[in-house]
Amino acid sequence: MQDSPSATPKSEAETLGDMAPGGIKIAAAVGGSALILAILLAFFSEEGLRHFFYSYLVNYAFYLSISLGALSFVALQHATRAGWSVTIRRLNEILASNLPLLAILFIPLAISLFFPASTPYVWANAEVAEHSPLVQHKEVWLNVPFFLVRAAIYLAVWIWMARFFYTRSVRQDATGDPKLTLQMEQFSGPLILVFAITLTFASFDWLMSIEPEWFSSIYGVYYYSGATVGGLAAVILAAIATQRAGHATETITTEHYHDMGKLLFGFVVFWGYIAFSQYMLIWYANIPEETIWYMARQTPAWLVFSLVLLIGHLFVPFLGMISREVKRRKVLLGFWCVWLLLFHWIDMVYLVMPSFASDRFPVGLMDVCLLVGLGGLYVAGVLRAARGVALVPAKDPRLHEALAFENL
Amino acid sequence: MADQDSHNTPTSTETRVAAVLGRFDSAGALKAAAEKVRDEGYRKWDSHSPFPIHGMERAMGIRPTILPLLVFGAGMTGAIVAMLLQWWTNAVDYPFLISGKPFFSIPANIPVAFELIILFSALTAFGGALALNRLPQFVHPVFESDEFRRATSDGFFISIEADDPRFDEAKTVAFLESIGAVVDVCRVPVREPGIPKAIPWALTFVVCLAFIPPLGVAWYRASVKRQPRIHPLHDMAFQPKYKAQSENDRFADHRAMRPPVPGTIAQGQLELDAAFFQGKDDTGEYVTDSPVAATEQRMLRGRQRFNIYCAPCHGFSGGLPEGTAGGDPKDFDGMVTIRASARAMLGDGTWTPPRALHSKYVQDQPDGKLFETITAGVNNQGIQTMPGYSKQISVEDRWAIILYVRALGLSQNPPEADVPESIRTADSN
Numbered sequence: 001m002q003d004s005p006s007a008t009p010k011s012e013a014e015t016l017g018d019m020a021p022g023g024i025k026i027a028a029a030v031g032g033s034a035l036i037l038a039i040l041l042a043f044f045s046e047e048g049l050r051h052f053f054y055s056y057l058v059n060y061a062f063y064l065s066i067s068l069g070a071l072s073f074v075a076l077q078h079a080t081r082a083g084w085s086v087t088i089r090r091l092n093e094i095l096a097s098n099l100p101l102l103a104i105l106f107i108p109l110a111i112s113l114f115f116p117a118s119t120p121y122v123w124a125n126a127e128v129a130e131h132s133p134l135v136q137h138k139e140v141w142l143n144v145p146f147f148l149v150r151a152a153i154y155l156a157v158w159i160w161m162a163r164f165f166y167t168r169s170v171r172q173d174a175t176g177d178p179k180l181t182l183q184m185e186q187f188s189g190p191l192i193l194v195f196a197i198t199l200t201f202a203s204f205d206w207l208m209s210i211e212p213e214w215f216s217s218i219y220g221v222y223y224y225s226g227a228t229v230g231g232l233a234a235v236i237l238a239a240i241a242t243q244r245a246g247h248a249t250e251t252i253t254t255e256h257y258h259d260m261g262k263l264l265f266g267f268v269v270f271w272g273y274i275a276f277s278q279y280m281l282i283w284y285a286n287i288p289e290e291t292i293w294y295m296a297r298q299t300p301a302w303l304v305f306s307l308v309l310l311i312g313h314l315f316v317p318f319l320g321m322i323s324r325e326v327k328r329r330k331v332l333l334g335f336w337c338v339w340l341l342l343f344h345w346i347d348m349v350y351l352v353m354p355s356f357a358s359d360r361f362p363v364g365l366m367d368v369c370l371l372v373g374l375g376g377l378y379v380a381g382v383l384r385a386a387r388g389v390a391l392v393p394a395k396d397p398r399l400h401e402a403l404a405f406e407n408l
Numbered sequence: 409m410a411d412q413d414s415h416n417t418p419t420s421t422e423t424r425v426a427a428v429l430g431r432f433d434s435a436g437a438l439k440a441a442a443e444k445v446r447d448e449g450y451r452k453w454d455s456h457s458p459f460p461i462h463g464m465e466r467a468m469g470i471r472p473t474i475l476p477l478l479v480f481g482a483g484m485t486g487a488i489v490a491m492l493l494q495w496w497t498n499a500v501d502y503p504f505l506i507s508g509k510p511f512f513s514i515p516a517n518i519p520v521a522f523e524l525i526i527l528f529s530a531l532t533a534f535g536g537a538l539a540l541n542r543l544p545q546f547v548h549p550v551f552e553s554d555e556f557r558r559a560t561s562d563g564f565f566i567s568i569e570a571d572d573p574r575f576d577e578a579k580t581v582a583f584l585e586s587i588g589a590v591v592d593v594c595r596v597p598v599r600e601p602g603i604p605k606a607i608p609w610a611l612t613f614v615v616c617l618a619f620i621p622p623l624g625v626a627w628y629r630a631s632v633k634r635q636p637r638i639h640p641l642h643d644m645a646f647q648p649k650y651k652a653q654s655e656n657d658r659f660a661d662h663r664a665m666r667p668p669v670p671g672t673i674a675q676g677q678l679e680l681d682a683a684f685f686q687g688k689d690d691t692g693e694y695v696t697d698s699p700v701a702a703t704e705q706r707m708l709r710g711r712q713r714f715n716i717y718c719a720p721c722h723g724f725s726g727g728l729p730e731g732t733a734g735g736d737p738k739d740f741d742g743m744v745t746i747r748a749s750a751r752a753m754l755g756d757g758t759w760t761p762p763r764a765l766h767s768k769y770v771q772d773q774p775d776g777k778l779f780e781t782i783t784a785g786v787n788n789q790g791i792q793t794m795p796g797y798s799k800q801i802s803v804e805d806r807w808a809i810i811l812y813v814r815a816l817g818l819s820q821n822p823p824e825a826d827v828p829e830s831i832r833t834a835d836s837n
Contacts, residue, residue, distance in 0.1 A: 276518060283515050286507065322480070324472075406462035 016247065020387040024380045031376015038369035050118040051366050054210075054356040056108055057120050059370045061207060062230070062348045063378045064102050065223065069231015070095035071158065072195060072224070074165045078181075078188035083401025084259060087251040087392050091238045093169055094386045095231065096162040101381035103155040105374065109206070110151065113144050120355065121147070123212040134213045142209055154202040161191055169393050176395035199224055210355045214293045218278045223351075225271040230344040232264040233337035238382075240334050242391055251392045251403065254328050258407050261327030261336075268321070268340065271347075272314035296358035297350065305361065309350050313343040345371065423595040426549030427569045428580050429556060430589025435461045438564035441587045442467040445566055448583065452572040456550070456565040478536045479529045486528030490521035508747075549594040556592075567594075685803060687779030694776030700807045710812030713805045717797060718765075720744045726816040727764030760793045765813050766820035775810055782806045 016023075042052035070092040077085045077092075112118065116125035123142040129135045135142070164187065168180045200220025208219045216222075236257065243249050282290045297306045317336055326332045349363060356362055393399065432438045435457060442455050446469040455468060498504065499512035509516060538544070550556045550567045559565050566589065568580055577593070584591045639645055650656050650664035659666070668674070679685040683699045700706060715724060723742040748759040763770050770778070783806065785796035801809065824832070 276515075280515050280518065284507070284509075324476070404462055 016245075016383065016386050016388075016391070020383050023383045024387075027376045027380040027383065029376070031373050031378075031380060033373075034369045034376060035373035038366055038373055041366050041369065045366075048366070049115065051356065051362065052370075053108070053112040053115070053118055054120050054352055055367045055370045056112075056374075057206070057210070058345075058348045058352045058367065059374045060102075060105060060109060061223075061352070062345050062371075063105075063374050065227035065230045065344070065348075066234045066378075067096050067098050067102060067162075067231070068158065068195075068199060068224075069227040069229070070235060071099070071162050071165075071231075072192070072199075072228065073231060073235070075161070075188045075192050075195060078165070078184045079192055081185055081398075083398040084256070084405040086396045086399050086402035087248070087253075088235065088239055088256050088260065089396075090169065090389075090391055090393050091235050091242065092231070093162075093166045094389070095234060095238065095382060097166045097385045098378065098381040099155070099159045099162050101377065103159060105377065106151060106155060110148055113147070120210040120352065121212075123209060128212075132213060138212060142212055147205060150201065150205055154198045154205075157194060157198050161195065164191070169396075170389055172395055173390050173393060174395075176397075178397040181397055196220075196224075199227075207351055210352065211293060213289065216278055216282070216290075216293070218274060222271075222274050222278060225267060225274045226344055226347050228267045229264065229271055229340055232260060232267060233340045233344070236260050236264065236333060236337045237341075240330055243330075248391050253403075253405075255405050255407050256402070257330060257333055258324070258327045259405075261321065261333050264337070264340065265317075265321045265327070268314065268317050272318075275310075275314075296354040299354075299358050301357075301359055301361045302354050305346075306350060309343065309346050313340070313347060317343075422598045424598045425570050425577050425593055426552070426596040427567050427594040428575075428577070428584060429550055429553050429592045429594055430566045430568075430584035430587075431555060431558070431592070432564040432566070432589055435459075435564060437588060438566065439464060439467045441566055441589065444587045445568070448574070450568055450572050450574055452575075453566065453568040456556070456559045456563075456567065458560055458562065458564075473540060475533065475536050475540060479533050482528040482532035483525045486524035486526075487521050489528070490524040491517060493524075494520055549596050552594040552596055553592045555590075683776070684807075687776030687783075689776075694774040694780070696774040696776070698775045698807055698810060700804070700811075702811050706808045707811055707815065709805065710808035710810070710815075713801060714809050714812045717801055718809065721762050721794075722765055726766050726813070726820070727762060760788070760791075762794065766817040770813070771817040771821075775807075778810045778813065779806055782809060 038052060038055075042048040045051070073085075073092045074089060074096055076082075077089055113121055113124045116127070119125065121142075122128045123135050123138065124144055124147075129139070165184060168184055171177075172180045203220045203223035207223065208214070208216065239248075239252050239257070239260075243252060279294070282294060296302070317340060320339075321327065321336050326336070349367070353362060353367075430441070432441055438455060438457060439461060442464065445453055446467065455464060457464075494517045495512050503511045505511070549569065550565070555563070556565065557563075566584070568575060568584070570577075574580075581591050581593065652665055654664045655662050656664035681699070682688050682690065683695045687695055689695050719742060721742045721744045723745070727742070742762070745759070745761055748757065749761060751757050752759040765771075773781075781794070782801065783796055783798045785792055786794040797806075818826075
């Protein structure tokens with residue numbers, strides 16, 4: 001565009017600066033103490049350890065999905081050679097580069113495999129396998145060593161992929177070399193393919209296998225749809241927080257919020273579409289080995305919760321976010337991001353906890369402690385990744401497109 | 409040259425000013441100029457550029473469109489129409505039970521509702537965008553300007569139409585020049601208001617033409633023709649061969665299908681062993697003993713085939729226990745029987761419950777009779793109450809099923825000697 005501003009705005013080159021170390025300490029302290037409380041609960045309450053592992057899985061899946069959603073967003077922007085999103089891409093890169101922390105946080109789930117009576121992965125329990133020919137049949141895939149090897153592969157692939165984009169993008173801040181952008185564009189297509197495969201199988205392994213006799217081939221897409229909702233909502237909130245703190249105030253504009261809001265709205269509907277696709281096929285075929293999963297979520301203890309998820313994750317945000325004005329006002333958009341993050345967490349509870357107890361509603365202090373605990377560590381990790389790096393890629397060759405970008 | 413009769417013809421020399429066109433050098437200049445035209449209070453004007461310019465709508469003061477509201481309304485209408493359509497067709501007008509689902513159930517109806525939401529929304533968005541923009545528009549005063557051709561390459565234009573209440577040729581030209589435009593005045597031929605006379609005539613002609621195909625179809629539907637119908641595409645409609653059941657005068661019996669030569673048997677159809685293939689001995693009596701050996705493998709095969717072909721009606725256990733005939737149909741575990749009996753009770757269709765296979769009536773029959781029943785089914789006074797299964801079940805499998813039916817009989821009425829001492833009751837019968 002001829003009329004795009006040629007001068008580089010001042011706040012582009014800004015980093016979090018002095019704010020980061022204090023924030024890291026506070027977040028890590030809050031998270032650490034909540035985690036210690038959860039561990040105490042695990043050892044001093046009835047069925048505590050089992051509850052701990054199930055609840056840990058809920059919250060691990062929640063925070064993992066945010067980083068994976070952000071990672072897929074970065075890859076998608078390069079694959080489509082998007083110009084509009086350059087100013088908010090760095091925030092996604094920072095969220096995605098938190099994956100090494102999530103690799104460390106996977107360790108408790110790996111440890112749970114060696115507590116057969118408490119692990120969510122009941123196929124690792126010899127007593128369960130003994131009474132289930134189906135579980136025995138699936139032992140080729142669902143066994144402890146292979147499970148751990150696969151987990152290592154998934155995490156290694158994601159960490160490498162996140163670093164691939166992050167390091168090149170940061171290097172470009174210094175050199176301004178447009179070849180880096182071309183390189184990322186070339187690799188983004190194959191990487192999306194690898195990402196799709198690893199995410200699908202990771203969700204099969206880590207979430208679907210807690211009901212080892214049940215299966216749904218759309219499960220990976222379901223987790224991805226929720227992950228993208230979580231990732232986009234978290235990035236929008238991160239952008240609002242960044243601007244509140246006085247950074248990137250000129251580079252991230254209403255237009256970027258509007259477009260992120262549109263994507264978020266689209267993926268809310270996509271989530272509903274995928275969730276219904278899974279439900280309808282199982283409902284229609286009405287085969288016991290498939291319906292058992294929904295039966296556990298329609299017991300008196302869980303039915304209301306399931307309906308709340310459906311209404312709160314689909315219908316309410318659909319009507320609430322459909323207006324253009326909502327997406328262009330930070331306060332309203334921020335409200336819906338918090339709302340959707342909450343319901344994304346509820347979605348994770350819905351996926352995991354009925355397997356812990358389908359005859360009662362077990363969510364309580366333990367789950368809140370782990371939500372805060374892992375959340376504190378996650379935020380600390382994000383701030384650590386953001387420390388000393390520019391919050392906007394100032395020398396990206398497409399930055400001027402993002403700055404001049406306007407919605408109709 | 410004054411020609412009184414040529415008001416409608418384009419050769420008329422009488423012209424009027426229809427619009428004023430101002431050209432600017434860049435997108436930036438166009439945007440700045442648009443803001444000034446907007447502030448000046450003009451209403452009927454437009455900007456033209458070789459490519460879309462970000463922020464032009466705001467510069468021109470175009471208010472937000474109501475199209476989103478129309479699309480939302482259309483989508484909701486689509487959802488309601490879809491629900492009403494499915495409710496009327498499936499639950500009211502022609503209730504048809506499909507795999508035991510309710511006649512009207514939300515999950516089954518959502519796909520159609522989804523599609524109708526999309527269809528109604530898309531058509532409204534497409535038609536609404538055209539209508540709100542007053543498209544298609546085939547002619548515009550700016551086309552009179554040669555200068556305007558540059559709008560597709562390097563020209564950035566603002567056109568102000570003469571219909572605008574604030575339009576005044578001299579003032580508007582001066583205004584556009586004052587904001588930096590190269591001005592061109594677009595003159596169009598003056599003609600009488602209204603539609604040219606040729607258009608109604610042309611439309612009438614087209615409508616008349618449009619009646620020809622339906623009239624032709626109606627004529628051919630109503631009349632009788634002796635000629636074969638027209639085949640525009642032959643494909644494989646006509647083939648030089650004789651079809652089954654057709655005539656062929658080459659043979660004395662005029663049949664195109666030839667019977668086998670007397671005394672010949674096709675491969676695999678030599679069925680000499682009457683006991684095995686018909687269940688009858690040489691004298692035509694039913695055999696009492698199975699012609700196959702009762703091995704464990706064959707028993708298991710019999711159970712597997714039974715559970716596939718027989719259990720849907722007879723139940724996995726072979727039917728009602730002895731002495732409870734005519735009881736609750738739910739006591740059967742055959743799915744077909746359960747559903748058919750339930751419907752028959754509602755007065756919908758008829759159903760003869762199948763025989764209990766462990767009943768004395770069935771178990772007293774010789775093996776050969778059971779074989780014949782599986783092969784040909786049961787015909788009760790002219791009503792086929794059980795179909796024959798000769799096409800579905802091989803001869804060998806029929807004998808395996810009979811072995812399993814005998815086992816089912818024993819399972820319900822075991823000889824006392826087979827019952828362990830510890831669980832015998834006083835009145836074992």
